[in-house]
Amino acid sequence: MTEKYDLPGLKLRLEAAFHLKSVLEGKPFAPIAKDRLAESRDRALANRMVTTALRHHGHIDAVFSQVLSKGVPQRAGILEAVLRIAVTQLLWLDDIPAHSAIHLGVESARADKRAGRFDKLVNGVLRSVQRQIDQFKVLDNAGLIPGWLAAQWSGAYGADEVAGFAEILVQSPPLDLTLKTPDPDLIAALGGQPVFGPSVRVAERDATVADLPGFAEGQWWVQDVSAALPAQLLKPAAGERILDLCAAPGGKTAQLASAGAHVTALDISADRMERVRANLERLDLDAEIVVADALGYGPGPVFDAVLLDAPCSATGTFRRHPEVLLHRNADGIAHRVALQRKMLAHAASLLKPGGRLIYCVCSLETAEGESQIGWVEKNLTDLEVAPIAADELAGWSAPLTAGGAVRLIPSMTLPGEIAGGLDGFFIARFVKKPA
Template sequence: MNETRDLPGLKLRLEAAFHLKSVLEGKPFAPIAPDRLAASRDRALANRMATTALRRHGQIDAVFKQVLAKGVPQRAGILEAVLRIGVAQLLWLDDIPAHSAIHLAVESARADKRAGRFDKLVNGVLRSVQRQAEPFKALNGDALIPGWLASQWTGAYGADAVARFVELLVQSPPLDLTLKSPDPDLVAALGGQPVLGPTVRVAERDAAVADLAGFAQGRWWVQDVSAALPARLLDAAPGEKILDLCAAPGGKTAQLASAGAQVTALDISADRMERVRANLDRLGLDAQIVVADALDYAPGPVFDAVLLDAPCSATGTFRRHPEVLLHRNAQGIAERVAPQRRMLAHAASLLKPGGRLVYCVCSLEADEGEEQLGWVLANLPELEALEITAGELDGWHAPLTPQGAVRLTPALDLPNGVGGGLDGFFIARFVKKAP
């Protein structure tokens, strides 16, 4: 990075640009860390810039086609990220006046050795966008979801559902929390709204997550309402030996441990499991932490229940992780199917007779969900389906499938009229037959 004068707001825009650049290159999005930007307000704005550019990626592509005759120059450092953030600011963010946004974008380009020679291009492109702001804001939102996915989802869920997906994509999702125990006073202090079971939704907040009521006391953890259902449907009893396979980030482990089960939490990532341990410590909960490949873990059929949250395409999380729409393709989804089946067979081998298995994926793809249920019933004779009922979902019928599984999509209406959508998930439950 070149030396640059200390313009107010420039550092956070550079962080946002470098962050966005790494996502455009295929890395997952992760919030900017405090060691990069100390002030929580600056981090929040930088993250919002990067995520808005990701949410509006398809529309920004359409803008580029109109204002960049030759496309975005390649091998130009952070240039593309600077341009995308600049367009996002001019059209969909209102943090500063347009002239300041353009000036800071130009200075951001100048601060990077490879992007600096394109400073006049940045200025010209963004001034053109400023002049055409209203028609650009009105660009068709159909471009926001890649065509192959939009076609696939339309076939599976209908055009109205996909239109709702688009609406949710461009919104910042609310914060869902799982309460350790029911507490109406805590819900009120959080400004939250009960959603389903122990989930509380906080639609608006001014404070960082760690500053919200009850965080320091370990009274809740962050977990989307959809992600809270698989552990709930496992119906853990005190003293049961339960294996949480692919456990990170640890919300399901916390649910099982808070039910009094003896939980073994396994994941292949040591770093992620350190965070799981830290979260359990904050919550005052305990679990045996195992860092290993799930397929290499073979203690025998010793568990009363296994929860398998299998590695998947994660297309159902696009509200919180819009980069999945950029990073996924049909081949990559197909390649996940066989490893998921190996994990299902291995999970079955770890169950005692009569033991329960819950399989879930945060995917909207039938290959990873409904078709896996069919595969289990056809290929793992030791397992039989254990129907999920509306009574286990507080009377919520909408997600139930004819096969007795759960299919959640972001477009589903939540109980109690709660808005803001939810992650896409598929959940199936099985029981191991006695020999």
């Protein structure tokens, strides 16, 4: 970047724009790395710009439809991302005054060769947004969920729940932690609120995760309350041999290991498993780490229990990963359903007779959840459903399905009226019949 563009705040906005552009092109969101922005405050702001722009993607589309009569020019480098970041700042972030947001938006466009020729357009669009700011700040949330997903989810959960999903989408989610051991003093130090079992919710925090009380001492790990339930419902016992299939990022492995089980954690990604290994070391927990394709892993029926957190559409994670709403399609979901069935069959083959299997997905698609129970009953006759009861959820019956599974949805109210929503999840439990 030349000195001409070395303005305070410009570099982080350019990084945000380039990052957003890559996500809009189909890449998953990952926080901006330290080698791109050295200052932690700059990274935090740039990441917040990107995630807020993704949460309000449908709102920004509605803004563009009113202020860009011909739409966003195509083949214009980072122009669309620059506009989305600047509109996000004007409407939903209060880090700088509006005139500075407009100025830096224009300079961001000028810093890119292909976008620079549209600098006057950027200035005009942003000033138009500024003039109508009160109108644009109260746009309807109805368009935030893509139409095909809204129709699908309305059929499964009802239109009112889907409206609730949209409300949850535009909120920054709280931080959920799983404690290694119960500790009221630690919960108080974190400013947390107990949810289920070892899960604690931290609604507000000033420090980074690594600076929170108990992190360095390995007393907890980050894990959404929904993601913590499958391992709890598996009911691991000390000394049991348990396989955690598709184990990364490792929260479930840590839960199983902290219960005293002999855990084999398997995932296909070496990089992700290296992070699992590092986290287990911080937590002072042990597990056998295996990097392999789950379908090719075949020690035979040697496990007392298997936890299969299957590859899925991950549509239930839109609170933390709003880009999934833009990246998913019906064909991709159908492909994942077929893969999940192969993995269910393989997981069953690794169980001892009488062994337990948890199947879970962080998906809101019934094809990846409820429908898989029917497929198992028809095709894997050595498995039978082990129904989950309300007393296993501290009396919380709302997520229980007629088939004995658990269906969690983002707008669901947690016991105790705990705010902040939760990830969408489906959890089913099976037992392998005696030989």
